[in-house]
Amino acid sequence: MSSVVDSHDHDHAHGGHDHHDHHGGYSGVMRWITTTNHKDIGTMYLWFSFMMFMVGGVMALAIRLELFSPGMQFFNPDQFNQFITMHGLIMVFGAIMPAFVGFANWQIPMMIGAPDMAFARLNNWSFWLLPFAGTLLILSFFTPGGAPGVGWTLYAPLTVQMGIGMDLTIFAVHILGMSSILGSINIITTILNMRAPGMTLMKMPLFCWTWLITAYLLVAAMPVLAGAVTMTLTDRHFGTTFFNAAGGGDPVLYQHIFWFFGHPEVYIIALPAFGVISQVIPAFSRKPLFGYASMVYATSAIAILSFIVWAHHMYTVGMPVTGQLFFMYATTLIAVPTGVKVFNWVATMWKGSLTFETPMLFALGFLFLFTLGGFTGLVLSLVPVDIQLHDTYYVVAHFHYVMVAGALFSAFAGVYFWLPKWTGKMYDEKLGQVHFWLTLIFFNMIFFVQHFLGMAGMPRRIPDYPLMFETWNKISSIGAFGFGLTQLLFLYIVLKCIRSGEPAPQKPWEGADSLEWTHLPTPAPYHSFETQPVVK
């Protein structure tokens, strides 16, 4: 802790506290299984998320393989549906969400000057629920009838008719939800109660703000999903009729409950991404974030609005025009706070002294492509347009611009940005830039053309298509395989950084100004702030 510079009082006794012990007595695998350290747990989250990213990616490649040519090639429609479903579930719950929880674990205690997370043991459990839930999900492939082929939204009545795999999926969702709720309670408590003296809420790095609000969304939304799949379970096995019209229920009820969770879920994924971008862009612009307070208010506004827009996923389900109008106006309203954010990121760069290392490249890629995804979202929010585009590849293109170019790009930006602090070593800048450009090109190759497919009327979740869609599908599939291979390069870059990277200085990025750069050595010590710094 020698480089902890200004604000420390080293003199007072640490007596009676045993948190100086490294790794606390367990070694080998047991160290990782029992750890209560936020950095260990963050690392496990990130590696788990990368593994799931690979598993979900292989399923995406299976989908693109089938769609390379019209006609049935490799899989029967049922297998195709299973890949579609599991790709979605694994990417959303196994890859993207855990990735950002990994960032939260590593970064929040360091950024707010805390010794660790508020509930360190609960933190361990939040992570260790995930591999078990992931196992349940993947086990469903090996049951009679295979994995559920219902789409990640798990719509009734299909879910009520599916086989054993559906039950495994339901319990997996329960456990994943438990993990998210426990993790979120931990993050909220950490941010509200563990900040260093002088670190007021409005002085926190924006990443912490976006996570505070994300965690709130998770605590509010995940139990509702748990309720929805519980109703599915009892409809399947105990004779309830929540989603069965013959018993007075309604399949549309499922959609309402699901999307009451599902739309906040979109922001649960997007807000931490915004947080990462809000750290990276100022650092490489060598300017403080433009409009910090407005960023906080915009994030809160997005969170509030996210609870009153859910039915824009259901315009074609047969809802009254008044309902469509309400959800349309509420949805377009979200463009305002999101626009504030994009404006602020651009204004941060305005007259900044910019450099373009890999994290900044990914942040800029995010900025352009996420904005594009936002615009197509605006297009889809309009009822008359959506009725044409509903369940077409236009929707697929839209949400992959948000999920991949939004969340995944910002996760890459974050990894390259903080890798020096985490490992103490620099990644290979040249390879990082190659990774960025290949990812950018292949991403657009996959998804940009899907806008055209959707506009031309190609439906999503169908393994076959008419000849006229062939060209764009071929381009998309080639892009997908290029994208997949490029991510192996990412793995190589990270491993190379860990094994043989150049030693990194305490603050490799000139413009970075949060506590982990200014107050902690590189690599960050096992216990960050045993004595809290005082922030002025």
Next chain:
Amino acid sequence: MAHSASTTPAARQQHYAVPQPMPWPILGSTSLFLMALGAVFVFNSAKGGWVGIAAGFMLLLYMMVRWFGDVIRESEGGKYGRWEDVSFRWGMSFFIFSEVMFFGAFFGALFWVRQYSVPDLGGLESQAYAWPGFSAHWPSAGPGFTEAFSAMGAWGLPAVNTLLLLSSGVTVTFAHWNLIANNRQKLLLWLGATILLGVAFLVCQATEYHHAYTELNLKLSTGAYGSTFFMLTGFHGFHVTVGAIMLTVIWFRCLKGHFKPDHHFAFEGVAWYWHFVDVVWLGLFIFVYWL
């Protein structure tokens, strides 16, 4: 130290108790995995499911006893100060909030079937093309349900249950006041009364369920009414059971001399949970039984 000028809780205390590694969380995950797998087997009539559920449940109990045991020992050993206490408060608050949202999903289902799906099924379109002759009025088990059933009245046992649960909210508060006043005898008495009221509530609910199944022909499978009635009251009853168990643990801890007038968050957390269960019941009484 400059801490005194600060506004965060850290100003009051320099060291936060960051616990040592421990094996309980992984046991918890294993137990949930076993129970989930066992339940899937049972639901699909495969052999051996109950073994998984039983093994998982035993493991869960063991995990809770050991994990909570550790925390209780640490708490009584004076490891948790004011700073940790604030963490527990935030944690419990948001946990209860998540529970509220869980019940929200089921209340949402109740409002949806009452306001939209059942009336729609009695509408002109449905009459003409799907369910001729279905008259939509609540309580309803839907057009496909042909047996006769009766709904649960509000002013018999449910009203008694309302009285029991509301009284228990009062008695737990008396217990809390006596804990603060360090009046241990009365603390045990009022806390014991709270537990007894909770148990009485559960006995009444069991009687009510028995009455529903044997005399009213009202079952979980009785369409929209049966589904919402039993899922809402059933999950609530489950929460009352958990709350009563927690109160019992707290009662024995009080008996052993745990807690101080100014340091007893475990007690307060359980009391919060008990009040939450109480408030959910009021929602149930009004929207499920009464209106």
